[in-house]
Amino acid sequence: MILLGQDVIMKELVAFMLLAVRLGAMFAAAPILSATAVSLPIRIALTLAITLAISSSVKVPEIDLLSPVGVLTILREVLLGLSIGLVFQLAFAAVNMAGEQMAGAMGLGFAAMVDPQTGAQSPVISQFLSIMMTMIFLVTEGHHVMLRLLTASYEALPISTDFNADMFLGIVKAGTLMFSAALLIAAPVVFLIFLTNLIVGFMTRVAPQMNIFSIGFTITIFMGLAVLLVSMPTIGNSMSGLLQAVTAIVRDLILGKGVPA
Numbered sequence: 001m002i003l004l005g006q007d008v009i010m011k012e013l014v015a016f017m018l019l020a021v022r023l024g025a026m027f028a029a030a031p032i033l034s035a036t037a038v039s040l041p042i043r044i045a046l047t048l049a050i051t052l053a054i055s056s057s058v059k060v061p062e063i064d065l066l067s068p069v070g071v072l073t074i075l076r077e078v079l080l081g082l083s084i085g086l087v088f089q090l091a092f093a094a095v096n097m098a099g100e101q102m103a104g105a106m107g108l109g110f111a112a113m114v115d116p117q118t119g120a121q122s123p124v125i126s127q128f129l130s131i132m133m134t135m136i137f138l139v140t141e142g143h144h145v146m147l148r149l150l151t152a153s154y155e156a157l158p159i160s161t162d163f164n165a166d167m168f169l170g171i172v173k174a175g176t177l178m179f180s181a182a183l184l185i186a187a188p189v190v191f192l193i194f195l196t197n198l199i200v201g202f203m204t205r206v207a208p209q210m211n212i213f214s215i216g217f218t219i220t221i222f223m224g225l226a227v228l229l230v231s232m233p234t235i236g237n238s239m240s241g242l243l244q245a246v247t248a249i250v251r252d253l254i255l256g257k258g259v260p261a
Contacts, residue, residue, distance in 0.1 A: 015060035018159055020051040021074055025081025026150055031092045032134060032143065034085065050147070058154045076163060080153065083171050087250050088146055090178045091242045095133045097182035099126025105186075105193040106224030107217050125228070129185075129235070136239050145247055153254045167253050174249050181242050188231050189224055196223045 024047040027033045033043065063070045103123035122130075137143070200216045228235075 011062065014063070014065055016051060016055060017065070018060050018063065018073065018077065019055055019058060019154075020047050021077040022081040022153070022159075023047050023051055023150060025078045026085040026146075027081075029082045029085030029089060030146060031085075031089050031137065034089070054151055054154070060159055063159075073159060077159065079163075079168070080157060081150075083168065083253070084146070084150055084153065084250055087171060087174055087246050087253070088142070090174060091137075091181070091239075091246045092130065092133055094178040094181035094242060095129045095185065095239065096122060096126045097178065098185035099123055099129040101182065101186040102189045102224065102228065105190045106221050108221065108224075132236065133239050136236065137243060140240060140243060142243055142247075146250075149247070149250050149254060156254045170249075170253050174246075174253075177242075177245060177249070181238070181245075185235055185238050188234070189227050192227045193220060193224050196220055 024043070027043045027047055032038070033046070063073055065071075065074065100123055103125040106125070108123060108125060196219060197216070200219060204216075
């Protein structure tokens with residue numbers, strides 16, 4: 001008969017809690033899992049289930065959670081989990097930003113609805129691109145890749161109080177990816193809308209009696225939607241490449257290589 005004392009139970013409970021902090025922090029920031037549609041009990045259940053699955057393969061040091069060392073360790077684990085989730089969230093933020101640029105250029109910025117990811121209002125073009133990005137993320141098993149990288153982080157970055165300033169600086173540098181990727185995705189639509197507005201402006205100068213409000217807006221919206229439809233394969237490839245880029249960034253951060261400037 002095996003008897004478990006109170007000390008053994010508390011030791012295992014503390015180890016389990018330390019192991020779950022990084023995972024729970026990632027779920028609070030990661031795409032899809034951090035959406036308002038995913039309730040808190042579901043996130044807690046997923047965190048506990050995955051922590052239980054990896055607990056036998058991860059070594060957790062004995063740390064007093066109420067000591068200064070324990071507080072610093074928890075803070076480090078939270079920052080690591082949030083960092084991994086936020087880097088993946090950059091890909092979705094870039095797509096939303098590209099959608100806002102397209103909607104503003106097309107004159108559809110006023111057509112907004114609630115974003116299920118954040119719970120805030122966003123243009124319908126952003127909603128469409130966000131749904132497309134979510135489908136690509138799931139089809140390419142991005143959620144599995146994200147969990148594998150988090151599991152690998154326990155081996156590359158074991159639970160301790162060591163703070164790697166270069167890693168967190170690399171996360172800040174990775175934020176520039178959001179702006180450059182958004183510009184590349186929105187560039188075809190925005191550029192053609194600019195040319196369309198330029199042509200409509202010339203037509204207005206040639207024929208001042210033309211009603212620019214009844215004709216110009218219609219042409220702009222039609223041309224924007226047409227270019228968006230034609231550019232869907234290219235946009236899909238850009239989204240897939242963006243996910244590969246953020247995966248490489250997370251892998252480099254975990255391995256301590258940093259992010260290229």
